[in-house]
Amino acid sequence: MSGLIVRSIGPACAIQDLGRTGLLANGLTRGGASDPTALYEGAALLRHAPDMAALEMAGLGGTFVANGDLRIALTGAEMTATIDGNPAHWNASHALTDGAVLTIGAARRGTFGYLHVGGGFDTPFYLGTRGAHLSAGLGQLVAVGDTLNALPDDGAETGLHLVPEPRLDGGKIRVVPSMQTDKFSDQTRARFEATEFRRDPRGNRQGMRMDFDGDGFHATGQLNIVSEIVVPGDIQITGDGTPFVLMHECQTTGGYPRIGTVLPADLSKVSQAPIGGTLRFEFLTFDQAASIQARANASLATLRRVVKPLLRDPATMQDLLSYQLISGAISATATDKG
């Protein structure tokens, strides 16, 4: 069985997948990857299913030694990566031969980077899936000395690349009206849309606080709202008028009013926004939101079509080291021998 041995690891790295459904009535939200789009991209690069488990790395990766030959892919927040000291492209798939050392550094753009292996990681199941749900006590952070085994890999192709859906720099976030949107006045909603927010350092897999200048945003009769269902993407307004975007590991109910819900297709943009990165919210109508989301779902399902071989253009071939890495299927040592 092939796998990765963890030599060093960032402080917030855990196995994630598309989350566990069906437990809402038991008080457990879906959880799963903070940037599910990255899971689809990794799956497209490795030509496996999107529900395969990957390693989510918040801010900082780690050093991993290949135990056996493996295929890997790197997606999500762009991190500095090397294989045996040679730079490895992000948003690409690569071959790791037995004993190869993969080093993933700090995020250069975005927050959550993903390391995928061909076939997906074969870590234990907790209530039906492998993804860690740390606030519920399911699974744990990856630690030095862990071995992350891979399931059998049907594929062989590496050296593939895709241009990801842009989502690492904040920007415009589309919002769907929700059950409590009408508890906010038109003026408050207009001011909410006109306000430039910054991602506050106080943010995690449960929720992201939005920092801003000026007055808070208040619902009418805010104190009298009965606790109600929470779904990922809900923008709740706390007592002091501050918005929090609730993320995949949020609670299932909450007593703060929700001004709207981030379009699922834009939630990864909130996850990935760097601390201090600016965000602006824009309301869609329900119908606009449903059709945009349907198109986004369709394009996720057909991501494989946009995967291309890494180009061997003269500009990159001038650098032999990265040429060898870009070609992917051939390791530096194999080329030397050949």
Added chain:
Amino acid sequence: MTAQTLTSDQWPQIKTVGLAGILVTFSPVLSEPANRAAIAFRAAVKDQNWAEIEESNSTLVSAFFRIDLAAHRPEPIVERLQDTLASQDWLNAPLPDGRTLWRVPTLFGTDRAPQLQEAADLAGRSVDDAVHELSTTTMRALTIGFAPGQPYLGTLPDHWDIPRLSQITPRVPAGALVTAVRQFCLFPYDTPTGWRHVGQTGFLSFRPWADEPFALRAGDEMIFDPVSPTEFAKIEATVTDGLGGAQREAIT
């Protein structure tokens, strides 16, 4: 812009929740009939196995149906929900079958539940009278939520409408029975809380290692039987299944 309200201002109201599903709310305020209606209506719709509904849940006063609204138009589903709403008077509907009553040995007060005296004072009762009331009221799991398996239990008599603490207690242990606003919460983990810690149990409503990880469903009932410190110590020393010596019986 806000086309999310799908019915008139009358109750019950039907609304979309983002693109995540449809919510049927029975009342603007928490009441026993509205909570019962939410539980009963959710169960009735669940039994009909509609293809669009991926899962469902009941909150304090609402039934939530998770539906991919990017794939399914809400209007036809709302029509069927309205038909089901019209099929009976949900505010007078019985709770669904298959519920469980749990009797949970509970150590009230002592240094294990140090806010009993304060809570009794706020309720205007002696400690003995308070323990009598807290331990003889049959409490319903109004909803399960916030943390996995965590019940909100109601409803205590009016004089237990006591406020939350102004300063949060940084940590109460798993199994803590806490109260505010005529309700109990029973925590599955060590947690900070603004509710007053009046009893300690060994009952964990979420046991991820167990065959049946979630002990409670919305609509289940609980009675917190008082035990002495000696009895409680014996339970803690001998019971290892995470249920703290609780006994269950089917509600018929």
